[in-house]
Amino acid sequence: MIHDFGIxxxxxxxxxxxxxxxxxxxxxxxxxxxxxxxxxTPALMSKHQAVSGAARVFVDGMRCVPFLLLAYIVxxxxxxxxxxxxxxxxGLAALIIYxxxxxxxxxxxxxxxxxxxxxxAGVAFGFSEIKLFRRIIxxxxxxxxxxxxxxxxxxxxxxxxxxxxxAIPELTHAASSIQSRHYVPFAAFITAVFLYWGxxxxxxxGVSSVGRVAEARR
Amino acid sequence: MxxxxxxxxxxxxxYGDVEVLxxxxxxxxxxxxxxxxxxxxxxxxxxxxxxxWLERPDAGQIYLNGAQVGITGGGLVMGDRxxxxxxxxxxxxxxxxxxxxxxxxxxxxxxxxxxxxxxxKAEVRDEALALLAKVGLSEKRDSFPAKLSGGQKQxxxxxxxxxxxxxxxxxxxxxxxxDPELVGEVLVVMRDxxxxxxxxxxxxxxxxxxxEAATRVLFLDHGRAVETGSPERxxxxxxxxxxxxxxxxYAGDAAGGRR
Ligand SMILES: Nc1ncnc2c1ncn2[C@@H]1O[C@H](COP(=O)(O)OP(=O)(O)OP(=O)(O)O)[C@@H](O)[C@H]1O
Ligand SMILES: [Mg+2]
Numbered sequence: 001m002i003h004d005f006g007i008x009x010x011x012x013x014x015x016x017x018x019x020x021x022x023x024x025x026x027x028x029x030x031x032x033x034x035x036x037x038x039x040x041t042p043a044l045m046s047k048h049q050a051v052s053g054a055a056r057v058f059v060d061g062m063r064c065v066p067f068l069l070l071a072y073i074v075x076x077x078x079x080x081x082x083x084x085x086x087x088x089x090x091g092l093a094a095l096i097i098y099x100x101x102x103x104x105x106x107x108x109x110x111x112x113x114x115x116x117x118x119x120x121a122g123v124a125f126g127f128s129e130i131k132l133f134r135r136i137i138x139x140x141x142x143x144x145x146x147x148x149x150x151x152x153x154x155x156x157x158x159x160x161x162x163x164x165x166x167a168i169p170e171l172t173h174a175a176s177s178i179q180s181r182h183y184v185p186f187a188a189f190i191t192a193v194f195l196y197w198g199x200x201x202x203x204x205x206g207v208s209s210v211g212r213v214a215e216a217r218r
Numbered sequence: 219m220x221x222x223x224x225x226x227x228x229x230x231x232x233y234g235d236v237e238v239l240x241x242x243x244x245x246x247x248x249x250x251x252x253x254x255x256x257x258x259x260x261x262x263x264x265x266x267x268x269x270x271w272l273e274r275p276d277a278g279q280i281y282l283n284g285a286q287v288g289i290t291g292g293g294l295v296m297g298d299r300x301x302x303x304x305x306x307x308x309x310x311x312x313x314x315x316x317x318x319x320x321x322x323x324x325x326x327x328x329x330x331x332x333x334x335x336x337x338x339k340a341e342v343r344d345e346a347l348a349l350l351a352k353v354g355l356s357e358k359r360d361s362f363p364a365k366l367s368g369g370q371k372q373x374x375x376x377x378x379x380x381x382x383x384x385x386x387x388x389x390x391x392x393x394x395x396x397d398p399e400l401v402g403e404v405l406v407v408m409r410d411x412x413x414x415x416x417x418x419x420x421x422x423x424x425x426x427x428x429x430e431a432a433t434r435v436l437f438l439d440h441g442r443a444v445e446t447g448s449p450e451r452x453x454x455x456x457x458x459x460x461x462x463x464x465x466x467x468y469a470g471d472a473a474g475g476r477r
Binding site: 115117118120121122123124125126127128129131135136139140143216217218 | 270299314316333335
């Protein structure tokens, strides 16, 4: 067994580049999905039925599709409509639009339980709609939804493992290459698990620092 | 009357079948403190919210310094930008304070002047610090609203409204969410504003304050402006039976030691 881990160690360059790719994919998708989510949330809450309806269809649609299927559609399905992306672009796009829907839904849930008066004060003080959302509504949402948004980011890290099926050299992909090359499945996969765990710890550290900011204001 | 600041002309508002305001008219001159009194559900909050168009009146007009609120010169309903410009001229103080929880006290005061009025940040900051000193909260400038007492929150609420340099201040029951022992510190600030000649419309159940600080009272009942006049006359010799009953109930409360 020690010997197996020795083999994994000898492949550390491969594993680390997989880890780096997973970290990059996750961080990029988390940031962009959150930004898109922030834009989608006011659409979900819009008083214009057409806008809120369209946003609702998109969000519910995404939430009902298994992520793997979405990745298949973007990478293998779209080319038959003449839209072709490379595997990195497809993988990132799938992660982003999928999770933007979740982020928007999380923020909407936090919004509906916010007290109404501070928002109304924003209107009374002359904030226009966009500024009202950006300066008055959104910051408390991000603070109160911090832990749930963090969970979703952990979900992004895990979803990124599916992208091994479109040959993105991320962490799971690297671990499977090592195990198939050297027949050390346990050592290879357990090492990957610990590396995923490390990423989640980083996210949790981020969540708890947001939590401290929120706590000071509660 | 001094120069007219607010002119409410025949405002009506209904929610479905409920007529909340019926043809309410009144005027407020510069430097006046008008206290709006009336039983619960008589439409006091709705009236205030119509003045800055948080609610859209169904009929009637509102003029601030001679310019119509909510309707453009062409007779159309105002867009966001025009409404926003007018709303910055009207400060509002809320029953439950409505401070912005993610901002410090000082940031709460500076937010609208800097973000909406686009005034110079350093100048706004100096003015905000002076306002905090005026309401006695200089040492709380870096605290978050959640860490303040109710009375302190409401004094911040008042300073925040003043930071916009409004022509008119609206108060919706500013002390009714406060513990009795905290009411006084807020009323002191409001009394000072009245004395300094701020133009104010104040919905309140504090009869003592109204009697003492108001230049005029407006009594609302079932959405109608039933009586308006000087506080001396209203409190000592109300014209209508409804006002008499209303005042008797408060006198009863006072005798019972509730207020
Ligand atoms: N958004 C709304 N939709 C339907 N009805 C409403 C709405 N807002 C107020 N009302 C009704 O309008 C009437 C007047 O309400 P308003 O809040 O203006 O009274 P108020 O005089 O401020 O009462 P209080 O002293 O309890 O604050 C009430 O009957 C209330 O139920
Ligand atoms: Mg009210």
